[in-house]
Amino acid sequence: MLLDTTKVTAEENIWKLLEEVSDPEIPVLSILDLGVLKKVQVQENGKVQVTITPTYSGCPAMNTIAADIKLKLLAEGYPDVAVNLQLSPAWTTDWLTPEGKRKLEDYGIAPPVEPEGDIHALFGRDTVVRCPLCTSENTKLISQFGSTSCKAHYQCENCLEPFDYFKCLK
Amino acid sequence: MDLHHTPTAAVQTYSPELRALLFGYTLQLADTSLILGHRLSEWCGHGPILEQDLAMANIALDLIGETRSLYQYAAELEGKGHSEDDLAYLREAVDYKNPLLVELPNGDFGDTVMRQFLFDGFHLFLLKELQNSPDPGLAAIAAKSFKEASYHLKWSSEWIIRLGDGTEESKRRIQKALANLWRYSGELYTMTQTEQQLAQSEFIPDYATLQPQWDAHVARVFAEATLEVPQNVFMQQGGKTGRHTEHLGYLLTELQYLQRAYPGLEW
Protein backbone atom coordinates (compact mmCIF):
# COMPACT_ATOMS: atom_id res chain seq x y z
CA MET A 1 0.00 0.00 0.00
CA LEU A 2 1.25 3.43 -0.91
CA LEU A 3 1.68 6.00 1.81
CA ASP A 4 -0.27 9.21 1.35
CA THR A 5 2.86 11.26 0.71
CA THR A 6 4.05 8.81 -1.93
CA LYS A 7 0.65 9.01 -3.60
CA VAL A 8 0.75 12.82 -3.65
CA THR A 9 4.28 12.81 -5.04
CA ALA A 10 3.28 10.31 -7.72
CA GLU A 11 0.30 12.43 -8.75
CA GLU A 12 2.42 15.59 -8.90
CA ASN A 13 4.99 13.71 -10.93
CA ILE A 14 2.32 12.54 -13.41
CA TRP A 15 0.97 16.08 -13.87
CA LYS A 16 4.52 17.15 -14.72
CA LEU A 17 5.04 14.27 -17.13
CA LEU A 18 1.78 15.05 -18.90
CA GLU A 19 3.04 18.54 -19.72
CA GLU A 20 4.81 16.72 -22.52
CA VAL A 21 1.58 15.40 -24.07
CA SER A 22 0.40 17.86 -26.69
CA ASP A 23 -2.71 18.51 -28.72
CA PRO A 24 -2.08 16.64 -32.00
CA GLU A 25 -3.81 19.39 -33.97
CA ILE A 26 -1.94 22.27 -32.28
CA PRO A 27 1.34 20.65 -31.23
CA VAL A 28 2.66 23.76 -29.43
CA LEU A 29 -0.06 23.38 -26.79
CA SER A 30 0.22 20.79 -24.04
CA ILE A 31 -2.95 19.28 -22.64
CA LEU A 32 -2.28 21.39 -19.53
CA ASP A 33 -2.07 24.64 -21.55
CA LEU A 34 -5.34 23.67 -23.19
CA GLY A 35 -7.11 22.95 -19.89
CA VAL A 36 -8.07 19.48 -21.10
CA LEU A 37 -6.38 17.55 -18.27
CA LYS A 38 -8.77 17.58 -15.31
CA LYS A 39 -7.65 15.04 -12.75
CA VAL A 40 -4.91 12.56 -11.91
CA GLN A 41 -5.53 9.92 -9.27
CA VAL A 42 -3.20 7.18 -8.17
CA GLN A 43 -5.07 4.33 -6.51
CA GLU A 44 -3.75 2.16 -3.70
CA ASN A 45 -2.98 -0.68 -6.10
CA GLY A 46 -0.90 1.69 -8.25
CA LYS A 47 -3.49 2.06 -10.99
CA VAL A 48 -3.57 5.56 -12.45
CA GLN A 49 -6.87 7.24 -13.32
CA VAL A 50 -6.53 10.22 -15.65
CA THR A 51 -9.57 12.36 -16.42
CA ILE A 52 -9.71 14.55 -19.51
CA THR A 53 -12.46 16.72 -20.96
CA PRO A 54 -13.07 17.33 -24.68
CA THR A 55 -12.74 20.84 -26.14
CA TYR A 56 -15.55 20.22 -28.67
CA SER A 57 -18.03 17.30 -28.62
CA GLY A 58 -16.70 15.92 -31.86
CA CYS A 59 -13.03 16.70 -31.28
CA PRO A 60 -11.23 13.86 -33.10
CA ALA A 61 -8.06 14.54 -31.11
CA MET A 62 -9.38 13.03 -27.88
CA ASN A 63 -8.60 9.42 -28.80
CA THR A 64 -5.07 10.38 -29.82
CA ILE A 65 -4.61 12.36 -26.61
CA ALA A 66 -5.80 9.39 -24.53
CA ALA A 67 -3.42 7.05 -26.35
CA ASP A 68 -0.53 9.53 -25.96
CA ILE A 69 -1.19 9.80 -22.21
CA LYS A 70 -1.04 6.01 -21.84
CA LEU A 71 2.14 5.74 -23.91
CA LYS A 72 3.86 8.53 -22.02
CA LEU A 73 3.01 7.05 -18.63
CA LEU A 74 3.92 3.55 -19.76
CA ALA A 75 7.35 4.80 -20.78
CA GLU A 76 7.73 6.46 -17.37
CA GLY A 77 6.91 3.35 -15.37
CA TYR A 78 3.14 3.53 -14.96
CA PRO A 79 1.83 0.47 -16.85
CA ASP A 80 -1.73 0.51 -15.49
CA VAL A 81 -3.47 3.67 -16.70
CA ALA A 82 -7.14 4.34 -17.42
CA VAL A 83 -8.19 7.51 -19.23
CA ASN A 84 -11.74 8.73 -18.59
CA LEU A 85 -13.69 11.34 -20.47
CA GLN A 86 -15.68 13.82 -18.41
CA LEU A 87 -18.19 16.21 -20.03
CA SER A 88 -19.21 18.31 -17.07
CA PRO A 89 -18.30 21.07 -16.39
CA ALA A 90 -18.09 21.75 -20.11
CA TRP A 91 -14.76 22.99 -21.43
CA THR A 92 -14.42 26.69 -22.15
CA THR A 93 -11.66 28.78 -23.71
CA ASP A 94 -11.37 30.44 -20.26
CA TRP A 95 -9.36 27.36 -19.29
CA LEU A 96 -6.60 28.08 -21.78
CA THR A 97 -3.69 29.21 -19.64
CA PRO A 98 -2.03 32.63 -20.27
CA GLU A 99 1.06 30.64 -21.27
CA GLY A 100 -1.07 28.67 -23.72
CA LYS A 101 -2.44 31.87 -25.27
CA ARG A 102 1.08 33.25 -25.70
CA LYS A 103 2.22 30.01 -27.36
CA LEU A 104 -0.76 30.13 -29.74
CA GLU A 105 0.05 33.64 -30.90
CA ASP A 106 3.74 32.79 -31.40
CA TYR A 107 2.61 29.81 -33.47
CA GLY A 108 0.52 32.04 -35.77
CA ILE A 109 -2.93 31.36 -34.32
CA ALA A 110 -4.79 34.32 -32.81
CA PRO A 111 -5.80 33.45 -29.22
CA PRO A 112 -9.43 33.81 -28.08
CA VAL A 113 -10.62 37.35 -27.42
CA GLU A 114 -13.08 38.10 -24.62
CA PRO A 115 -16.38 38.95 -26.37
CA GLU A 116 -17.79 42.43 -25.70
CA GLY A 117 -21.38 41.31 -25.23
CA ASP A 118 -23.21 38.02 -24.73
CA ILE A 119 -21.38 35.35 -26.71
CA HIS A 120 -24.71 33.60 -27.38
CA ALA A 121 -26.32 36.74 -28.82
CA LEU A 122 -27.43 35.78 -32.30
CA PHE A 123 -26.80 39.14 -33.91
CA GLY A 124 -24.01 41.60 -33.38
CA ARG A 125 -20.61 42.73 -34.45
CA ASP A 126 -17.79 40.32 -35.06
CA THR A 127 -15.02 40.28 -32.48
CA VAL A 128 -11.94 42.38 -33.27
CA VAL A 129 -9.10 39.91 -33.63
CA ARG A 130 -5.45 40.96 -33.84
CA CYS A 131 -3.39 39.53 -36.70
CA PRO A 132 -0.84 37.14 -35.16
CA LEU A 133 1.62 37.92 -37.98
CA CYS A 134 1.71 41.75 -38.14
CA THR A 135 -0.40 42.64 -35.02
CA SER A 136 -2.79 44.81 -37.06
CA GLU A 137 -6.37 44.97 -35.80
CA ASN A 138 -7.62 45.62 -39.31
CA THR A 139 -8.81 42.05 -39.86
CA LYS A 140 -12.01 40.46 -41.09
CA LEU A 141 -13.91 37.27 -40.37
CA ILE A 142 -14.03 34.91 -43.33
CA SER A 143 -15.88 32.07 -41.60
CA GLN A 144 -16.78 31.05 -38.04
CA PHE A 145 -15.62 27.57 -39.03
CA GLY A 146 -12.01 26.84 -39.89
CA SER A 147 -9.40 24.12 -40.14
CA THR A 148 -10.51 22.43 -36.89
CA SER A 149 -13.58 22.62 -34.63
CA CYS A 150 -11.96 25.15 -32.31
CA LYS A 151 -10.91 27.68 -34.93
CA ALA A 152 -12.47 30.40 -37.06
CA HIS A 153 -10.97 31.67 -40.29
CA TYR A 154 -9.85 35.32 -40.51
CA GLN A 155 -7.92 37.46 -42.95
CA CYS A 156 -5.66 40.43 -42.23
CA GLU A 157 -6.47 43.53 -44.31
CA ASN A 158 -3.04 44.96 -43.54
CA CYS A 159 -0.58 42.18 -44.43
CA LEU A 160 -3.29 40.28 -46.39
CA GLU A 161 -2.40 36.95 -44.79
CA PRO A 162 -5.20 34.55 -43.88
CA PHE A 163 -4.94 33.19 -40.35
CA ASP A 164 -6.66 30.94 -37.82
CA TYR A 165 -8.42 32.37 -34.79
CA PHE A 166 -8.95 30.12 -31.77
CA LYS A 167 -12.56 31.08 -31.24
CA CYS A 168 -14.12 31.83 -27.91
CA LEU A 169 -16.27 29.03 -26.45
CA LYS A 170 -18.31 29.67 -23.32
CA MET B 1 -10.61 2.89 -28.54
CA ASP B 2 -11.79 2.45 -24.97
CA LEU B 3 -12.34 6.14 -24.27
CA HIS B 4 -15.75 6.50 -22.67
CA HIS B 5 -17.66 8.95 -20.60
CA THR B 6 -17.63 8.58 -16.86
CA PRO B 7 -20.90 6.76 -15.95
CA THR B 8 -23.71 8.84 -14.46
CA ALA B 9 -24.22 7.54 -10.91
CA ALA B 10 -27.79 8.89 -10.67
CA VAL B 11 -28.99 6.34 -13.25
CA GLN B 12 -28.70 3.59 -10.62
CA THR B 13 -31.27 5.35 -8.44
CA TYR B 14 -33.93 5.68 -11.17
CA SER B 15 -37.05 3.51 -11.37
CA PRO B 16 -37.24 1.16 -14.40
CA GLU B 17 -40.05 3.35 -15.80
CA LEU B 18 -37.98 6.52 -15.59
CA ARG B 19 -34.98 4.78 -17.12
CA ALA B 20 -37.11 3.58 -20.01
CA LEU B 21 -38.47 7.08 -20.63
CA LEU B 22 -35.05 8.70 -20.49
CA PHE B 23 -33.64 5.96 -22.72
CA GLY B 24 -36.31 6.60 -25.35
CA TYR B 25 -35.77 10.33 -25.23
CA THR B 26 -31.97 10.19 -25.31
CA LEU B 27 -32.15 7.80 -28.24
CA GLN B 28 -34.45 10.18 -30.11
CA LEU B 29 -32.04 13.07 -29.59
CA ALA B 30 -29.13 10.87 -30.67
CA ASP B 31 -30.93 9.70 -33.83
CA THR B 32 -31.73 13.31 -34.70
CA SER B 33 -28.18 14.60 -34.44
CA LEU B 34 -26.78 11.49 -36.14
CA ILE B 35 -29.06 11.71 -39.18
CA LEU B 36 -28.58 15.46 -39.62
CA GLY B 37 -24.83 15.14 -39.03
CA HIS B 38 -24.70 12.42 -41.67
CA ARG B 39 -26.67 14.52 -44.16
CA LEU B 40 -24.32 17.47 -43.65
CA SER B 41 -21.28 15.24 -44.00
CA GLU B 42 -22.53 14.29 -47.49
CA TRP B 43 -21.52 17.83 -48.51
CA CYS B 44 -17.89 17.18 -47.64
CA GLY B 45 -15.89 17.88 -50.80
CA HIS B 46 -18.98 19.17 -52.65
CA GLY B 47 -19.59 22.54 -50.94
CA PRO B 48 -20.15 25.63 -53.10
CA ILE B 49 -16.90 27.17 -51.82
CA LEU B 50 -14.14 25.81 -49.63
CA GLU B 51 -15.04 27.86 -46.54
CA GLN B 52 -18.64 26.66 -46.58
CA ASP B 53 -17.60 23.09 -47.27
CA LEU B 54 -15.53 23.36 -44.08
CA ALA B 55 -18.36 25.01 -42.19
CA MET B 56 -20.78 22.18 -42.99
CA ALA B 57 -18.17 19.54 -42.14
CA ASN B 58 -17.50 21.27 -38.81
CA ILE B 59 -21.18 21.47 -37.92
CA ALA B 60 -21.52 17.79 -38.89
CA LEU B 61 -18.61 16.97 -36.59
CA ASP B 62 -20.20 18.81 -33.65
CA LEU B 63 -23.47 16.98 -34.24
CA ILE B 64 -21.82 13.58 -34.50
CA GLY B 65 -19.81 14.34 -31.35
CA GLU B 66 -23.07 15.11 -29.57
CA THR B 67 -24.50 11.89 -31.06
CA ARG B 68 -21.74 9.78 -29.55
CA SER B 69 -22.29 11.21 -26.08
CA LEU B 70 -26.02 10.63 -26.41
CA TYR B 71 -25.74 7.03 -27.66
CA GLN B 72 -23.25 6.18 -24.93
CA TYR B 73 -25.60 7.62 -22.36
CA ALA B 74 -28.61 5.87 -23.93
CA ALA B 75 -26.77 2.56 -23.72
CA GLU B 76 -26.09 3.23 -20.06
CA LEU B 77 -29.75 4.03 -19.38
CA GLU B 78 -30.87 0.94 -21.27
CA GLY B 79 -28.50 -1.24 -19.25
CA LYS B 80 -28.49 -4.16 -21.68
CA GLY B 81 -24.84 -4.05 -22.54
CA HIS B 82 -25.33 -2.42 -25.95
CA SER B 83 -22.63 -0.10 -27.24
CA GLU B 84 -22.95 3.25 -29.02
CA ASP B 85 -22.16 1.39 -32.26
CA ASP B 86 -24.99 -1.12 -31.75
CA LEU B 87 -27.44 1.73 -31.30
CA ALA B 88 -26.17 3.79 -34.22
CA TYR B 89 -25.66 1.02 -36.75
CA LEU B 90 -27.72 -2.02 -35.97
CA ARG B 91 -31.29 -0.77 -35.90
CA GLU B 92 -33.91 -0.65 -38.65
CA ALA B 93 -35.42 2.52 -40.08
CA VAL B 94 -38.62 2.16 -38.01
CA ASP B 95 -36.52 2.14 -34.83
CA TYR B 96 -35.10 5.60 -35.56
CA LYS B 97 -37.02 8.39 -33.86
CA ASN B 98 -35.65 11.51 -35.57
CA PRO B 99 -38.12 14.11 -36.88
CA LEU B 100 -38.67 13.94 -40.65
CA LEU B 101 -36.98 17.30 -41.28
CA VAL B 102 -33.46 16.05 -40.63
CA GLU B 103 -33.63 13.03 -42.94
CA LEU B 104 -34.69 15.00 -46.03
CA PRO B 105 -32.13 15.03 -48.84
CA ASN B 106 -29.68 17.92 -49.09
CA GLY B 107 -31.12 19.40 -52.29
CA ASP B 108 -29.18 22.52 -53.27
CA PHE B 109 -27.17 24.66 -50.85
CA GLY B 110 -30.29 26.74 -50.12
CA ASP B 111 -32.32 23.65 -49.17
CA THR B 112 -29.54 22.53 -46.83
CA VAL B 113 -29.24 25.98 -45.23
CA MET B 114 -33.02 26.17 -44.72
CA ARG B 115 -33.22 22.68 -43.19
CA GLN B 116 -30.33 23.60 -40.92
CA PHE B 117 -31.84 26.94 -39.92
CA LEU B 118 -35.21 25.44 -38.96
CA PHE B 119 -33.42 22.79 -36.89
CA ASP B 120 -30.66 24.97 -35.35
CA GLY B 121 -33.09 27.28 -33.56
CA PHE B 122 -35.03 24.36 -32.10
CA HIS B 123 -31.77 22.65 -31.11
CA LEU B 124 -30.22 25.71 -29.45
CA PHE B 125 -33.28 26.72 -27.41
CA LEU B 126 -33.85 23.10 -26.34
CA LEU B 127 -30.23 22.60 -25.23
CA LYS B 128 -30.31 25.87 -23.34
CA GLU B 129 -33.15 24.57 -21.16
CA LEU B 130 -31.99 20.97 -21.03
CA GLN B 131 -28.83 22.13 -19.23
CA ASN B 132 -31.07 22.56 -16.18
CA SER B 133 -32.51 19.04 -16.31
CA PRO B 134 -32.41 17.20 -12.97
CA ASP B 135 -30.92 14.31 -14.94
CA PRO B 136 -27.15 14.91 -14.76
CA GLY B 137 -26.45 12.87 -17.91
CA LEU B 138 -28.68 14.91 -20.21
CA ALA B 139 -27.71 18.16 -18.47
CA ALA B 140 -23.99 17.56 -19.07
CA ILE B 141 -24.42 16.73 -22.76
CA ALA B 142 -26.72 19.72 -23.26
CA ALA B 143 -24.31 22.12 -21.55
CA LYS B 144 -21.52 20.91 -23.81
CA SER B 145 -23.47 21.11 -27.07
CA PHE B 146 -25.25 24.37 -26.24
CA LYS B 147 -21.97 26.26 -26.56
CA GLU B 148 -21.39 24.82 -30.02
CA ALA B 149 -24.98 25.19 -31.23
CA SER B 150 -24.82 28.99 -30.90
CA TYR B 151 -22.30 29.02 -33.74
CA HIS B 152 -24.54 26.76 -35.84
CA LEU B 153 -27.57 29.03 -35.57
CA LYS B 154 -25.48 32.13 -36.30
CA TRP B 155 -24.14 30.45 -39.43
CA SER B 156 -27.51 29.34 -40.79
CA SER B 157 -29.22 32.64 -39.87
CA GLU B 158 -26.59 34.65 -41.73
CA TRP B 159 -26.94 32.46 -44.81
CA ILE B 160 -30.74 32.74 -44.82
CA ILE B 161 -30.36 36.52 -44.83
CA ARG B 162 -27.60 36.53 -47.45
CA LEU B 163 -29.49 34.24 -49.83
CA GLY B 164 -32.91 35.79 -49.22
CA ASP B 165 -31.73 39.35 -49.55
CA GLY B 166 -29.25 38.39 -52.28
CA THR B 167 -29.61 37.94 -56.02
CA GLU B 168 -32.82 37.18 -57.85
CA GLU B 169 -31.80 33.54 -58.21
CA SER B 170 -30.69 33.05 -54.61
CA LYS B 171 -33.95 34.61 -53.42
CA ARG B 172 -36.03 32.40 -55.68
CA ARG B 173 -34.22 29.28 -54.49
CA ILE B 174 -34.29 30.00 -50.77
CA GLN B 175 -37.96 31.01 -50.94
CA LYS B 176 -38.66 27.68 -52.64
CA ALA B 177 -36.71 25.84 -49.95
CA LEU B 178 -38.82 27.56 -47.30
CA ALA B 179 -42.02 26.66 -49.15
CA ASN B 180 -40.93 23.00 -49.27
CA LEU B 181 -39.50 22.63 -45.78
CA TRP B 182 -41.77 24.72 -43.58
CA ARG B 183 -44.28 21.85 -43.35
CA TYR B 184 -41.66 19.78 -41.50
CA SER B 185 -41.00 22.39 -38.79
CA GLY B 186 -44.15 21.61 -36.78
CA GLU B 187 -43.01 18.11 -35.83
CA LEU B 188 -40.07 19.52 -33.91
CA TYR B 189 -42.51 20.96 -31.38
CA THR B 190 -45.13 18.20 -31.42
CA MET B 191 -44.45 16.24 -28.27
CA THR B 192 -44.52 12.45 -28.22
CA GLN B 193 -45.90 10.56 -25.22
CA THR B 194 -42.38 10.07 -23.92
CA GLU B 195 -41.69 13.79 -24.22
CA GLN B 196 -44.96 14.68 -22.53
CA GLN B 197 -44.29 12.39 -19.60
CA LEU B 198 -40.76 13.68 -19.14
CA ALA B 199 -41.97 17.26 -19.37
CA GLN B 200 -44.63 16.60 -16.73
CA SER B 201 -41.99 15.36 -14.32
CA GLU B 202 -39.81 18.34 -15.37
CA PHE B 203 -36.92 16.29 -16.71
CA ILE B 204 -37.21 18.16 -20.01
CA PRO B 205 -38.80 21.50 -20.87
CA ASP B 206 -42.35 21.72 -22.19
CA TYR B 207 -41.78 22.47 -25.87
CA ALA B 208 -44.63 24.97 -25.85
CA THR B 209 -42.35 27.19 -23.75
CA LEU B 210 -39.54 26.90 -26.32
CA GLN B 211 -41.54 27.73 -29.39
CA PRO B 212 -42.04 31.48 -28.76
CA GLN B 213 -38.24 32.02 -28.75
CA TRP B 214 -37.96 30.09 -32.00
CA ASP B 215 -40.91 31.92 -33.56
CA ALA B 216 -39.36 35.27 -32.68
CA HIS B 217 -35.93 34.41 -34.04
CA VAL B 218 -37.27 32.82 -37.21
CA ALA B 219 -39.59 35.78 -37.87
CA ARG B 220 -36.77 38.27 -37.41
CA VAL B 221 -34.43 36.42 -39.77
CA PHE B 222 -37.09 35.88 -42.45
CA ALA B 223 -38.01 39.57 -42.26
CA GLU B 224 -34.37 40.60 -42.75
CA ALA B 225 -34.08 38.07 -45.54
CA THR B 226 -37.27 39.47 -47.15
CA LEU B 227 -38.78 35.97 -47.22
CA GLU B 228 -42.43 35.10 -46.90
CA VAL B 229 -43.51 32.37 -44.49
CA PRO B 230 -46.07 30.03 -46.07
CA GLN B 231 -49.52 30.32 -44.50
CA ASN B 232 -51.99 27.61 -43.46
CA VAL B 233 -49.63 24.74 -44.11
CA PHE B 234 -50.51 21.20 -43.06
CA MET B 235 -47.65 20.08 -40.83
CA GLN B 236 -46.14 16.69 -41.68
CA GLN B 237 -45.10 14.38 -38.90
CA GLY B 238 -44.19 10.77 -38.23
CA GLY B 239 -40.43 10.44 -37.80
CA LYS B 240 -40.54 10.83 -34.03
CA THR B 241 -42.81 7.78 -33.84
CA GLY B 242 -40.86 5.75 -36.40
CA ARG B 243 -42.89 6.54 -39.53
CA HIS B 244 -40.31 7.87 -41.95
CA THR B 245 -39.99 9.10 -45.52
CA GLU B 246 -38.43 6.74 -48.05
CA HIS B 247 -35.24 8.81 -47.81
CA LEU B 248 -34.19 7.42 -44.44
CA GLY B 249 -33.82 3.87 -45.77
CA TYR B 250 -31.34 4.97 -48.42
CA LEU B 251 -29.44 7.07 -45.90
CA LEU B 252 -29.15 4.15 -43.49
CA THR B 253 -28.00 1.83 -46.24
CA GLU B 254 -24.95 4.01 -46.66
CA LEU B 255 -24.51 4.87 -42.98
CA GLN B 256 -24.70 1.26 -41.83
CA TYR B 257 -22.82 -0.35 -44.70
CA LEU B 258 -19.47 -0.71 -42.95
CA GLN B 259 -20.91 -2.16 -39.76
CA ARG B 260 -23.01 -4.66 -41.67
CA ALA B 261 -20.13 -5.67 -43.94
CA TYR B 262 -17.61 -5.88 -41.09
CA PRO B 263 -19.61 -6.69 -37.93
CA GLY B 264 -18.04 -5.47 -34.71
CA LEU B 265 -15.83 -2.85 -36.30
CA GLU B 266 -15.23 -0.06 -33.80
CA TRP B 267 -15.84 3.66 -34.29
Ligand SMILES: [Zn+2]
Ligand atom coordinates in the same frame (compact mmCIF):
# COMPACT_ATOMS: atom_id res chain seq x y z
ZN1 LIG C 1 -1.45 40.98 -40.64
